[in-house]
Every structure is written in C-alpha cells, then in structure tokens.
Amino acid sequence: MKNYFIKIVLSLLVLSLVINCKSIQKTISDADLEKQILSRNQEIYTQKTKAEKVTFFKDSEPEKKWADSIYQQMTLDEKVGQLFMVSAYSNKDSLHSQKIDKLIEDFKIGALIFFQGGPVRQANLTNRYQSKSKIPLFIGIDAEWGLSMRLDSTYRYPWNMTLGAIQDLKLLEEVGQHMGSESKRLGVHFNFAPVLDINTNPENPIIGNRSFGETKSNVANKAIALMKGAQTHGVFSTGKHFPGHGDTSTDSHKTLPTVAFTKERIDLVELYPFKRLFDEEMASVMVGHLNIPSLETTENMPTSVSYNVVTTLLQKQLGFDGLIITDGLGMKGAANFKGPGDLDLAAFLAGNDILLCPEDVPLAVQKIKTAYHDGIVTEDRLAHSVKKILHYKYKIGLNHFKPIETKTLYADLNAPENDALQYKLFENAITVLKNKSEILPIQNLNQKIAYVKLGDDTNSAFVSTLKKYTNVTEVSNTNVDSLNLELKKYKTVIVGFHKLDKAWEKHDFSEIELFWLKKIAEQNDVILDVFTKPYSLLSIPNFDDIEGVVVSYQNSNISQIVSAELIFGAVSAKGKLPVSIHNFFDVNDGITTKKINRLGFASPENQDMSSATLSKIDAIASKAIQGKMAPGMQVLVARRGKVIFQKSYGNQTYDNSPKVTDTDLYDLASISKIIATLPNVMQLYDQKKVQLDTPLKTMLPYFSGSNKENIPFKNLLSHYAGLQAWIPFYKATLDKNNNPLAKYYSKAATAAFSTKVADSLFIRNDYHDTIMKIIKDTPLSLKKEYRYSDFTFIILKEYLEHQTKKSLQSLTQEHFYNTLGMNYTTYNLLEKFDKKVIAPSEIDNYYRHQTVQGYVHDMAAAMEGGIAGHAGVFSNAMDVAKMMQLFLQKGNYGGINYFSPETFDVFNTCHFCSEGVERGLGFDKRIGKDGPTCQCVSKSSFGHTGFTGNMVWVDPETEIVYVFLSNRTYPEVSAAGNTLAKEKIREDIQQIIQDAILK
Known part of the structure; x- marks a missing residue:
C-alpha cells in the first residue's frame, strides 16, 4: 500500500x-x-489484490459463523427487509412511531436513519424500535458537523470548509473521535460523513460549506483524518457523494445535476478522495444522484441506479467491498427517474446494498420479491448484500445489542472537552489573507479603534471580546457619509461581517453592504473580518483599500472570541484558505501573524483544568451572597495566559439594584498598591534610579532629618521599617457630631478647596501637606518587626511624583494602563464612567454622610482627592488580570517590556523571611495559616488583598492568575468583623481552583 x-x-x-x-x-x-x-x-x-489489503474490517471466524447462521434462518421477507434504511424522527407524534413499528414488525426493515429531534427522545425510540426487531437494526444519521446537524441539545462542530483551513490533521482526527464517540453513545452505527466532494464550483448550492475545499489532496487528507477518528471509536464512516457532487450548480434534492466531465477528469479529480479513503478502509460509501454521461450513457439515469457506476466502476474497477448506500431515494434527483418501488429495485440491481429513505417500503419490498421470483434478482445477488449487512452488524456489535442508557446522555453528549476542542479548531482555522503594514495584530492599544457591523446576525461575543483588550467603540449610522465623518476620530476600523451560521444559506454581501465597505475602506485603515464562508469574498470587486482581511469562517461564539484574540495578538493566524477567491487569493493562501503575550480566552480543559470542578465556585459565591458577606462579586481565573473562568455574581447592593456584570467596576482598595504604585516603582528600580539599600532621605529629601531618613528601600517595601499601620486623618477634620468642619471643607469647589472628597464635599488643597507632616513626625516602633502600613505607599506616591515630576495618575495611565488596554482601570472614575456601572462601597454615616459610589472608600485616599499610593484605583477583574499576567510574565505583556525579569525576581523575593516577614517588595507572600491564601499555593506565589473585599493571587508554578473583587463593605463595615475573611470565601475559591488542576 x-x-x-x-x-x-x-x-x-x-x-x-x-x-x-x-x-x-x-x-x-x-x-x-x-x-x-x-x-x-x-x-x-x-496490481492490487484483495489478498494484499490489510483491513480493520477483516471477517473473523465468529463473525462468519454468526452471519451465516442468521442468514440461513431468514425468510425471504426478512432478507429483503434488511436492504431498507427508513427515515425516522424523534420530533414527530405517535402516528409516526407507530408507522415505524409496523415497518419493523411487518416488513422486517433492517435499518433506520434518524433526522430531526432530540437525543434523549431518539435514544428512547431507538430502544423501542430495537426491541421490536428480530435482527438488531442499523441506526444511521447525517452528522457531518456532529449530531447537531439533526438533533437539538447536541454539540456543533465546525463545517468541513472550516476544517479544510486547518493544517494539523491530528485536530481533524480528534474531531472525528469526538463525533464518533457521541454517535456511539447515542446508539448510532453510521455517520453519513465525511463529504468527499471537491467543491470546485463556488455556485454549488448544496455542497459549499460541506466540502473541505477545492483541492483533491486537501479533501482527501482531511476526510481521512476525520474518518479515522470516527471509525476508531466504533462508528462507521460513509464517504459521499460518489462519484463526486462538488462541481455542480444544482441541488440533487430538487433536480438531477449534470457533471459533464470526461472519465479521465473524473478519475483524476473527483474519484481521488474516494480512492484514498478506500485504501484507508472506509466502511461504506453513499452514491449520489448525478447525471454523468461519460460514465452512464442512458439519458438522465442517476448514478445511484447505474450498474456502470455502482458495480462496474465502484466495485469492480475500484475494488470497493464495503457497504454501498444510495443517497435518499425520495430526492428529486432520483425520484424523477422512476417511481417508488421501481426506483428501489433499480438501485438494488445497480449494486447498492442499502436503500436509503425509500418512499414506499411495502411497494418496494413487493417489487424486489417479484423480481426475485422472476429470477431478475438472484439468490446470490440477494445474499451478497444481506450477508454483507449482517457482517457489518456483527462488526459494530449488534450481535450483542444493549439498550441505550439515557440517564447521563445529555451530559455525555455535551462534555466540556467539546469546547476545548472547538477553541483549538478555530485557533488553527482562522485565516489572514491580507496584512498590509502589519496592521495585524493591533499592537498599539493607545489608539482609537472603532467597530462597524455588517451582516444580519449576532456579534456580541466578538465585540465583548474586542473590548476586553482595549477601548473599542461601536459606531453606526444610517448614512455612510455620516458614518465616515464619525470614523475620522479613529485610527483603525474593524468591520465585522456576521452572517447566520447555517450551512446552506447564501452568505453574500448585499449591494448596499458592498457599497458601504468600499466607502469605509477608501477613507479608513480597515480590518475586514468575515464570519462566514470564504466565498463571501467573491462579491468584493477588489481589496486595494482594505488593509487587513480575516476569514473566521463561522459566526459561532467561539469563532468570534478567537478571532478577536487574533486581532489583538493573543493567538497567531495559522489557517490556510481551502478555496480560491478569483485572482485575489489562491488556495492555501494564509499569512502567519505574530503572537504577542496578551491574555487570551479558552475552555478550562484547554489549559488542563476541570470545568466541573471550577463550577463549584458558584456554590461558594452563593454562600457569600446569601450570608450577606458581600452583595456581589467578580471571579476570574486564568492559566497559562488564557482566561478560563470569568463570572459575575449577585447584585451591586442587597436592594433592588443592577446585577453585577463582568465590566462593572470595584474599588480595589489596597490592591491599588500593586496595580498602580508598585509597577511604577519597579520601573525606576529597573532604570537603576533606586537600589535596595537606598535610604528614604535619598529617595525623598523631605524625610531628611526625620526618624525615617535612613529606612532602606528594601525595608520600606517589605513593611519592615517600623512605620505605624495607619492613622485616621479624617477624624481631626470633623466636629463632635462627625460632620466636616468648615475650616477644612467646602460644599462647592473653590480655588482653595478644589480637592474633591465626595459629592458636594471638597477639602482644602493644602491638607495634603498636613498628612505628610503627620507621617513624617510619627514615631517608629521600638521593636523591629513586621507591621503592614499604608504609609509605605503614601510615601512612595510622593517619591514617584518627586522623581518624575508627574502625577501618579498620569504615570500609571501613560506607563501602563494605556498600553496594557486597562481601559476600565483608573482613579476618580466618575470623570469617565457612569455611577450605574460602579459597585458602591459603603453608606458612610461617620464622615462623608452619603453613599460612597464612584469615590474611593479609603478615607485617607479620599482626602487626597481620590489619588493615593495605597488606594484609589477602581477596576474590574479582567483589567486587574492583565497587570497580574504582566507580573507572571516578569515584566512583559503584549510584546512590551515594562521592566526586566531580573527586576521582577527582586521584587518577588522574600528578603526578610528569616526574620518572619513573609513579604516580597510590595507583594504579599503569606501562604501560611495567617495569610490570605488557601495554603495550597507555592512559595513563589504572590498577590495582595484589599479592605473592600478583594484578592489577587498569582502562582508562577501553576501559571494561575486568580482575581476576586467584591464590595463586602456595603452597606457598612460589619460590627462582627470581616465575615468574608472569617468564612474564608476567597480561600475556599482558591482551593477549588487548585483542585481543578488536572496536570
């Protein structure tokens, strides 16, 4: 071979x-x-002989004995009945099932092909029908892209055209394994796939997406991989539509398509995939209804009833000895040739073994029996097909039929591993056809990006994922000129073309859409992303003004997510075009784009995590909400650079308030230390502007002559400097009734009172100096020991602004947030966001006397105008994860080096562990019983917590980023203390994350 x-x-x-x-x-x-x-x-x-073939379907002695024994006991009715595979449905009424019962009991039919319905209903009917059949029934299904082609509540895999773009054949074999396993679980023995038609005609109305492409080698290679996967899982594959339905412009369901090629052309091209799969021991083949004059001279005789095609060509010349099945005999391509009964007889005489979807079984049985008695159908001919059918029933295990267990059927058919495979498939399929000036991936996030939708299907997964990378604005207008005026504000325009994910739909651009695309492309830098079959590009006159062209093939949620990842460089483009597009793009065109280490998205199983285990987080979150430990929360888990779990729970408050969404914003409290202040300090260390032993007086001359002047940088960041934990600065500014004193506050902004504390509350501008003076003058602890202090980061803010001559807010925005795409992260967020997307942190009745929503909860940070080194930043879990991923990647994110790996290692080192200080430089590393972790993470792990109910933790050994955000302080800080911490909610979730690791 x-x-x-x-x-x-x-x-x-x-x-x-x-x-x-x-x-x-x-x-x-x-x-x-x-x-x-x-x-x-x-x-x-x-030159090949059957003796030379090594086959998985070689007949065994027990098989021969069983088949011969059954055949010898069969009546003529039972033998003839074995030839029929009848249409069955699980979404029809009892009259339909009773009809099938009668065909089984009275006409001894040998097989069923299920069409529309649901998996549990089909399983129950299969068990019912099998119980009524003396010889177990073959069960078949058209499941070219999985059971969902016919059944609800089942999993949909990509079209063959999508799979045709994938270069890794192991992935296609994995698809076949999944589809085979699911079919077997449902009691299905035949999957009428793969499609072996070479779609050389873009106008083909019935094949199109069902084909792997327009080259014979691609079709054959992909089909072999799919077939191997299915057949090794105990389900027969059926190649179709012999001898080739790819280069037709009509639909055999409606008429008889003509293929006007020579024998030589058909042998060289159309038959090539069939020959290849025959050599790989495909179990069965389906003969199509085609008019091919070069193979059958009888005018308008369908190939499915042609002896020349089915017997002479398929069996004798090509040596195929597997099961031969007609295409549906009710299709007009066959039904117009002969009437029911006569058509079935003609198909059998042509050499077919199984007659699919007969229109009239009783009449067809009678016609074949009459032909038998008249000597037209010989005993040898009948035995040839019936014994072959029996042999294949033995091979598939029907000699020991067991009823289908339905208890876990739905879960088994929708395993989380399916999504994991789907992510891999689209990561390998999505194809970049043009990338002028390397517009892909978008590396500079500090630019304005717009999105414009074309097409009539949903786009939410695509848009929401784009927005997770940076600020992408959806722009629309009813007039293209007005739209272009709006688009002038943007550097890059992403145009998404979204069409309904149906295999047979026409997916062309409308004339209006083509005009709009032309106009938009003429005046903007455009990335066109088509979420439909590549043939949609045929209607575009030229691509001169389009900078980037992406083919995402389908409009599923996962294809949209992966395509957005590709646009921003979380994955690289790997796909190759399976068809040609005029003179613009050739078969196998496909540009490989750069992968830059931004966070991507995947199923937990993609990253060796268990979805089932992670789902237990829901119960812990529910416990916290029901126990009023926090009204709501966001939880995010990433592993190996992919977000694998992101969920929001509860509401912003315990009252009738909005449900928490993934984009809602939370007060990070002390997490601000490592999200804002610390990375800026790390950059200065990386630039050698400060050393571990640099004293505070050198960093900040303001502290010269104070008791803090000689505190080394290392001690300061390790909370090993003897500083006080905190001081309630605000209390000195209140009267005896805890109301703000007029000496310090104004209800309206003035030149002297412009520092905003909350709604209608402004503190005098010079009070910052008072805070710094208090800190400078406070005594140090007499005993040298660990003491966590907010003063460290208040001081570091002062140092950063002194050193750089810029505000901390500007530094953080310019150096990190803009380039990281942390567009939901900021100080003083009410300047940018509406209150309705912000979780309130407290109903303050002791200082500000209002609901604190959009203003920092920390009183000292509020007195600093919301911008402090130790608190003040608001964000959501996704944005926080970006900074933590940057730390995990030791200073590099999105292709940008923010600081060196060596600098990160210095800051993630526990410099005073021997003295009992389990801290890095700024990072918390306490993983023991007194720390905030589940005690199940590694010593190299690090993170921080926040007073308002937050936690972030990174473990380099498992490559996990964990973010937990909440407003546990709402409506007030509990007199009973921090119940969220006491009940170890965050720790229990972290334990679940660790338990979810598979390897």
Missing part, C-alpha cells in the same frame, strides 16, 4: 511540473496526458 502511495505522489509531482494545479482541478485541456495518467493509475490499482 505504501508503494502505491509513493507511485501516486511521484506521478503527480511530475505532472505538476507540466500543468498548472488549478487547471487540473477545474479544466484539463491536455487529453493525452490525462489518458496517460489514467492508464498509470489503472495499472497501479489492477
């Missing part, structure tokens, strides 16, 4: 030197060369 393939490859390589590949695929003009190749191929096939 190997020698045969080598000969084929060598002959085709020689051919490729003489003939252009496309002309071979579509129009072969050199007839002599065709004949030469045909002759050589025929010689090779003639």
